[in-house]
Amino acid sequence: MSDSSSGSSWLERLGKVFSDEPESREDLVDVLKEAQSQGVIDDDALVMIEGVLDVSELRARDIMIPRPQIELIDASEPLEKILESMLESSHSRYPVMEENKIVGVLLAKDVFRAVVKGELSSKEDLQAIYREPKFVPESKRLNVLLRDFKTSRNHLALVVDEYAELAGLITIEDVLEQIVGDIEDEHDEDELSNIQKRAGESYAVQAITPLDEFSEFFDVEIENESTETIGGFLAVQLGHVPRVEEEVEYENLYIKVLKASDRRVELLEVRPLDGVEAGEGMPVAG
Template sequence: MSDSSSGSSWLGRLSKVFSDEPESREDLVEGMRDAHHQGIIDGDALAMIQGVLEVSESRVRDIMIPRPQIELIDAEETLEEILDKMLESSHSRYPVILDTKIVGILLAKDVFRAVVKGELASKDDLKSIYREPNFVPESKRLNVLLRDFKESRNHMALVVDEYGELAGLVTIEDVIEQIVGEIEDEHDEEESANIQKRAGEIYSVSALTTLEEFNKFFQLDLDEELSETIGGFLAIQFGHVPMVDEEFAVNGIVIRVTKASERRVEMFEVRPAKAEQESEDDIVQQAV
């Protein structure tokens, strides 16, 4: 009896918030905020409702992992090199690339099952367990992508740009996190390192990395009085919230934005400026 009465009271209070029917998305959000202020729904519920609305508006490009941060398996590597890379990175899925083409997806569970059964003698044996890659355009809406994930039971998609080139990677977890917030798993403590080594001399750096840590790691002397974090420092240098692919060169390195929203920058790629110059020199020499 009390439960029913409580439920009626809750619905009554909520209906009062929406006594004037919302005519737009903004009206709906404002109504939900009013419901939160009146204690009808808690902060977590409000955040998830807003997340659902944002998912219906956002596109794959807004949340994808950029190509420089993808752990790719080179089909030309030896079996030992491939297994070492998988053990070190601890991901569950890996795109396999041959030259510049994605030829399949390797699931860690498939590989390790084959290892236990003694079915892998060389890298060529991996081809039999390649999964078909799933490609999606950058412009695809997240709510549509989530529905496709559910229907296909596929939890990862490779993102291609307007030219059909690999632009990034997106998983079902990335989409769900837009609704419920960050999902931590048993590998997150390791993955949460502010500065992570990628291919060659390229590093992935969190915008929340302190300038002190950044300076110490890259042996720089950026002014730590300007900002506490590298993200704040670069926002000052740019004069605005940095956007994806914007670059800043300083003291022999190039810092490129790889993940950002309208409100804040999240991740950077750091590479030696000399590597970029050497690449340009090679192109000039080949042309000559």
Template sequence: MSDSSSGSSWLDRLGKVFSDEPESREDLVEMMRAAHHHGVIDADALAMIQGVLEVSESRVRDIMVPRPQIELIDASEPLEGILEDMLESSHSRYPVIDDTKIVGVVLAKDVFRKVVKGELNTKEDLQAIYREPNFVPESKRLNVLLRDFKESRNHMALVVDEYGELAGLVTIEDVIEQIVGDIEDEHDEEESANIQKRTGEIFSVSAFTPMDEFNRFFKVQLDEDLTETIGGFLAIQFGHVPAVAEEFAVDGIVIRVVKASERRAELFEVRPAKSAAVDGEEGLVQQAL
């Protein structure tokens, strides 16, 4: 008798949850939440369903890795330097830039295969294994991108803005994480570091980088008593919330704002002062007192 009652109760609950057809996306989400509340689906299933719905609405610009954080291979560097950079960063794919143009993509497995066979001795050998870059617009929907990834078996795309300039990078893992949540691997801790090398002597620096860490890494002596983070230090120097493209020169380096909101700066690019000029862009350069 109790089993029958339990079964009836479960069916009643299930029927109640799905008694009305959803008329909108919001109705569907509420229905799924109700199903979770009544024990029909668990929290993980609810999160993935919501993720699938969000992927169908989100665009590449919402999840891409912005350009300043992309690990690029500079085609002008010596082969030895390129291989050392790849070994240090341990990514599986690298866009190759020549001057300001993306000329290809290098896969770490292709390089490893050539090295093992003793066939990678010159930069021409490296150029021979460049793969065709896959470009997508910032406005592309994530569900369409995921389908393209599956059909082409290409797991990385370079994102371009409305002017055809490189804006960022997106991988199939980035899209899948929107559905199932963060997928951690052995390199995630390294990739989440406050200071990351880009190409040559150029680095990406989080605005939350502690002042002592910044000073130690770049061998400078910025005043650590003013604030705890480099973002706060620059806000004090500018006298306002730093805006994108503003620059600050100090102790032989130039710190350039590459990502900021109305409330705070989020990401900087740091390079030696001798190479601080940015083609086609204007920035406010202030000398430290």
């Protein structure tokens, strides 16, 4: 079969699929699925087209990294400690906070270049390479944000709530992953660990973390025959599927739900109780 006849055949098949014009997004998705089933488009193309449609409706709040999970640089800390924290976490961009206010963004490549050139010997040197932070509202649509990322060549934005308080962080990679799926990089293997160190004494803990792993890491004793994960243990203690913002005390730990659906808890924040003010009416597990 010649290329022209093959092209005609493809156009005829596509025209047949779209013979009835879709009147809503749901109709369009049904048409696209029909096109996929007839071999007009492949599975990957269908996933990406649906992702493009999602990006036009989702907002920054829907996919941002919430504030408790952000690796922040505390500008008041000594230079050596700041550099050590950056080395341990191995991210490419770090928001810098001073007196509860974001004052800039540090790019790992800028810091590395300054170190190699011998131009980083003081906190003032570090401040000189701060990048200006970009702030976006929680309600910003992802398709508009993606366009802004492309035109500004700034690939990180800090998400603020209605009170102009830091709510989260979002990158161009986060937006693109809504279209093409997860994009793995050289640090993803580390990011998949169940327990991740965050700013201060805070840890982000996957709810699927086995109880024995959790117990060993935080040096606590948890015995529960009805569940094998920390998320399941929390659900047993609360008597229901944990909800976002719910808090629990267990031995010397403060546990807060960061991410959950109607069916399961997904992500927790865990901190030592020292210095944490327990919320009024906070349940005590045990």
